[in-house]
Amino acid sequence: MPDAALDQLFERHGLVGAHPGVNFFDGDRNIGEADVVLLFADGSLVPVEVKRRIAGADQRMAESLDVLSEALRAPYDIVAVTQPARDCPELQRFARELPDRPRLLLTDDQLHAKHAIFMLNDNPFAWSPQDEEAERTGQEQFLDMLACDELTAPQDWVSEQLLTRDLS
Incomplete structure (x- = not known):
């Protein structure tokens, strides 16, 4: 999850690492x-289910995530869809809050956010779809951040061409 907002949230709670594609077994x-x-x-372990499109987020996915979260005794779990929130309002049906195990619902709106704003009695990941202009601005800021980050995007002959907004 390459985003500043989630890093800020998790850093405060001792994130050790994010590990892709993990299967869990009890014996066989x-x-x-x-x-x-x-x-x-x-x-603690927190399972994350990632879908490219909202069509992949269905009841079977939610039930499987519930079973895994329960087995791991996860404090919460996450469903992330790599689309803007305005394009997938049906994702909200999978939301859960305390006193049940919370489920964070993340879309491109949160995944590309530059900062998470933490306020008392407020959820920095609350459902708040962005309009197209806000999305465009966020995408430009995200590209600028990637282009300036020498640790994860070392300068070479390909980087400038790949990170250019004008692909003509």
């Missing part, structure tokens, strides 16, 4: 699979 029995598992310093 497959309990479930997570697209990504977040490991925290206190030993």
Whole structure:
């Protein structure tokens, strides 16, 4: 999950690492699979289900995530869809809050956010779809961040061409 907002949230809670494609077994029995598992310093595991499109987020996915979260005793779990929130309002049906195990619903709106704003009694990941102009601005800021980050995008002859907004 390459985004500043989630890094800010998880950094405060001792994120050790994010591990892709993890299967969990109890003996020979497959309990479930997570697209990504977040490991925290206190030993807790948080399963993350990632879908490219909202069509992949269905009841079977939610039930499988529930079974895995229960087996891991996860403090919460995450469903991420790589589309803008305005294009997938049906994702909200999978939301859960306390006193149940919370489920974060993330879309491109949050995944490309530059900062998570934490306020008392407020959810920085609350459902708040962006309009197209806000999305365009966010995408431009995200590209600028990638282009300036020498640690994850070392300068070479290909980087400038790949990170250019004008592909003509």
